[in-house]
Amino acid sequence: MAQNIPKNAPSVQTFVKVKEIKDGVVILQDNSMKSVCACSSVNFDLLSVPEQEAIINRFQEFLNSLDFSIQIIVASRHFEIDSYLNQIREMEKRQTNELLRVQTSEYINFVESFVEFANIMTKSFYVVVTFKIAESKEEELDFMGKLKNLIASRKPTETFKDENFAQYKMQLDQRVNLIIQGLQGLGIKAVPLNDEQLTELFYEFYNIGK
Known part of the structure; x- marks a missing residue:
């Protein structure tokens, strides 16, 4: 509401x-x-x-x-990794080799769990x-x-033209x-x-x- x-x-x-x-x-x-x-x-x-x-x-x-x-x-x-994982998922869909497709899927799961567990941060200076x-x-x-x-x-700061x-x-x-x-x-x-x-x-x- x-x-x-x-x-x-x-x-x-x-x-x-x-x-x-x-x-x-x-x-x-x-x-x-x-x-x-x-x-x-x-x-x-x-x-x-x-x-x-x-x-x-x-x-x-x-x-x-x-x-x-x-x-x-x-x-x-x-750390923003969603766009990277989406690219990997697209590669997984196009993968014709069954073994490579399974390995790609396992890699995606590993990265997702690792990032969630490690709480990775990026720093900008x-x-x-x-x-x-x-x-x-x-x-x-x-x-x-x-x-x-x-x-x-x-006093108020002077303005400039x-x-x-x-x-x-x-x-x-x-x-x-x-x-x-x-x-x-x-x-x-x-x-x-x-x-x-x-x-x-x-x-x-x-x-x-x-």
């Missing part, structure tokens, strides 16, 4: 702080701009102790070299880079100007390039997500299990 939704119930937009996705940039309700990079991984446990220590030191140097904050996200999801309009303004201020901005930080978007995006892209280059030194490949990939990512985050 459907539940009655109160008239004053908050909309989805109240909880989803995304205002717009444009040219690979996520614009939030407070007008801050974010770029999301999908990152590869390094099997740290398979490295020797000297290699592990070298990566830790390089990662520390990488973080210390940044003059802006980043956000590292690790997304865990149940992302780095989020942020740029705010206030940061661009502060570059032109002296110490007292920055102090006044800090005291007035509770469409004609200024390219200017702010260029500064965001500079930060993204620094992240990509820094991660390359760790053996990690980082790729910025485009509009379609960002939309799909947010859909998955807000529709877990679907």
Whole structure:
């Protein structure tokens, strides 16, 4: 039975702080701009102790070299194997050799039971880079100007016009390039997500299990 939704119930937009996705940039309700990079991984446990220590030191140097904050996200999801098993089932139907058909069926049963028992998860890694309009303004201020901005930080965030978007995006892209280059030194490949990939990512985050 459907539940009655109160008239004053908050909309989805109240909880989803995304205002717009444009040219690979996520614009939030407070007008801050974010770029999301999908990152590869390094099997740290398979490295020797000297290699592990070298990566830790390089990662520390990488973080210390940044003059802006980043956000590292690790997304865990149940391993999706249905499409793979459906392909195997189609192969089973077309199999003319009875022995191979039986072996294929047993393989399908084994994989299904193994995945259910082991509860296999996949992990995706992302780095989020942020740029705010206030940061661009502060570059032109002296110490007292920055102090006044800090005291007035509770005021609503300044909005930007469409004609200024390219200017702010260029500064965001500079930060993204620094992240990509820094991660390359760790053996990690980082790729910025485009509009379609960002939309799909947010859909998955807000529709877990679907």
